[in-house]
Amino acid sequence: MNEDNGYNQLISHVQRHITLTSAEIDYFTSLLRTRKILRRQFLLQAGDVCKYESYVVKGCLRAFYIDRSGQEHTLHFAVEDWWISDFASFFRGTPATRDIEALETSEVIQIDKASLDALYKEVPAFERFFRILHQNACVAQDERILSNISMTGAERYEALLKKYPQFAQRVPQKHIASFLGITPVFLSQIRNKLSQQ
Amino acid sequence: MNEDNGYNQLISHVQRHITLTSAEIDYFTSLLRTRKILRRQFLLQAGDVCKYESYVVKGCLRAFYIDRSGQEHTLHFAVEDWWISDFASFFRGTPATRDIEALETSEVIQIDKASLDALYKEVPAFERFFRILHQNACVAQDERILSNISMTGAERYEALLKKYPQFAQRVPQKHIASFLGITPVFLSQIRNKLSQQ
DNA sequence: CGCGACGTTGATTTGCCTCAACGATTGTGG
DNA sequence: CCACAATCGTTGAGGCAAATCAACGTCGCG
Numbered sequence: 001m002n003e004d005n006g007y008n009q010l011i012s013h014v015q016r017h018i019t020l021t022s023a024e025i026d027y028f029t030s031l032l033r034t035r036k037i038l039r040r041q042f043l044l045q046a047g048d049v050c051k052y053e054s055y056v057v058k059g060c061l062r063a064f065y066i067d068r069s070g071q072e073h074t075l076h077f078a079v080e081d082w083w084i085s086d087f088a089s090f091f092r093g094t095p096a097t098r099d100i101e102a103l104e105t106s107e108v109i110q111i112d113k114a115s116l117d118a119l120y121k122e123v124p125a126f127e128r129f130f131r132i133l134h135q136n137a138c139v140a141q142d143e144r145i146l147s148n149i150s151m152t153g154a155e156r157y158e159a160l161l162k163k164y165p166q167f168a169q170r171v172p173q174k175h176i177a178s179f180l181g182i183t184p185v186f187l188s189q190i191r192n193k194l195s196q197q
Numbered sequence: 198m199n200e201d202n203g204y205n206q207l208i209s210h211v212q213r214h215i216t217l218t219s220a221e222i223d224y225f226t227s228l229l230r231t232r233k234i235l236r237r238q239f240l241l242q243a244g245d246v247c248k249y250e251s252y253v254v255k256g257c258l259r260a261f262y263i264d265r266s267g268q269e270h271t272l273h274f275a276v277e278d279w280w281i282s283d284f285a286s287f288f289r290g291t292p293a294t295r296d297i298e299a300l301e302t303s304e305v306i307q308i309d310k311a312s313l314d315a316l317y318k319e320v321p322a323f324e325r326f327f328r329i330l331h332q333n334a335c336v337a338q339d340e341r342i343l344s345n346i347s348m349t350g351a352e353r354y355e356a357l358l359k360k361y362p363q364f365a366q367r368v369p370q371k372h373i374a375s376f377l378g379i380t381p382v383f384l385s386q387i388r389n390k391l392s393q394q
Numbered sequence: 395c396g397c398g399a400c401g402t403t404g405a406t407t408t409g410c411c412t413c414a415a416c417g418a419t420t421g422t423g424g
Numbered sequence: 425c426c427a428c429a430a431t432c433g434t435t436g437a438g439g440c441a442a443a444t445c446a447a448c449g450t451c452g453c454g
């Protein structure tokens with residue numbers, strides 16, 4: 001469908017985990033809003049409250065933290081079919097500690113906290129959906145913590161290439177480096193050594 | 198109550214997030230079992246399927262991964278009022294990749310997957326409870342990932358001391374070191390330098 | 395065209411690990 | 425209850441992993 005605004009994509013994503021009636025789908029979609037973001041534009045700035053959870057219909061974004069010395073540390077990437085937000089800020093209403101920026105011109109679907117709370121109330125199946133979502137996120141984060149405490153930078157890079165082969169081409173190396181917890185200079189050296197064998 | 202088996206503690210933990218009728222509480226507790234574990238005993242061994250989520254009534258445990266070179270990497274500690282398991286194994290029924298051992302003689306309350314699924318069905322409020330639990334876990338893990346990619350070992354240790362002051366005394370240094378992603382030798386050097394100022 | 399962002403490469407420094415030896419404590423068997 | 429082994433934390437020496445600083449080529453973009 002040419003004029004699809006991405007809702008179908010989101011709904012089939014949701015229905016991978018729970019089943020919804022068409023009335024529930026209608027109610028759900030009534031709470032959503034679509035937003036297009038140009039490359040390099042910010043979806044969230046540190047200091048603001050994160051008002052939305054965003055589902056990525058198309059494009060690529062990253063969430064990153066800037067430390068006192070001005071260095072950026074990429075916490076998450078989000079591509080098609082992923083969610084992104086500053087959880088702590090969204091749930092608690094506290095100022096965000098991270099920025100979220102679009103690495104490509106992107107399209108996201110957003111839901112705000114009041115709507116999400118209403119959704120939980122009206123359609124409890126969404127409690128289940130987000131439970132499963134967060135559960136999976138926990139598993140993934142756990143693996144990332146393990147690789148951070150147990151592997152060298154080179155090993156983490158190779159593991160990343162293996163797990164998300166398409167991904168390494170899609171985003172600038174410096175962001176991959178900051179995601180892995182190494183410097184762009186060192187990542188370049190790693191790639192150099194890898195290509196020599 | 199002298200003969201309390203820890204259920205009251207768990208129930209008030211649950212009721213911090215959701216409200217339950219006494220019938221629901223009864224049903225919930227009918228699904229649980231209590232287990233006492235001696236110090237150094239294992240709650241889970243890598244290779245086995247993780248059959249239970251365990252709520253810690255009393256004591257202290259840790260989940261750790263052993264890599265090919267035989268080194269241990271501590272992924273989680275769990276003390277009173279925390280949960281511990283191998284999520285990936287529990288949800289998917291796959292072999293666990295981690296061991297869980299008691300650092301002190303401990304008492305836990307367990308629920309198996311079939312019972313948890315039944316609980317979700319009978320008392321949907323538990324979907325909400327575990328959603329919130331996993332949500333908070335995501336936030337905490339996110340912060341840990343950030344500290345792993347943005348701080349030095351010494352900074353991570355100081356942050357840990359600040360966040361969980363009581364904790365550093367409770368468990369052996371070598372486990373703290375493996376939690377932080379550094380060696381016990383290096384942690385000792387860090388402590389030495391800290392005490393000199 | 396010229397500027398700025400990005401990745402690369404080399405030289406140097408720092409963070410952290412490995413190996414090894416040593417007290418102190420814990421625990422275990424005789 | 426003592427003797428011995430095992431475990432733990434500490435300390436020192438040396439080595440590797442990764443950061444910093446700096447210079448350079450390439451590319452996309454105004």
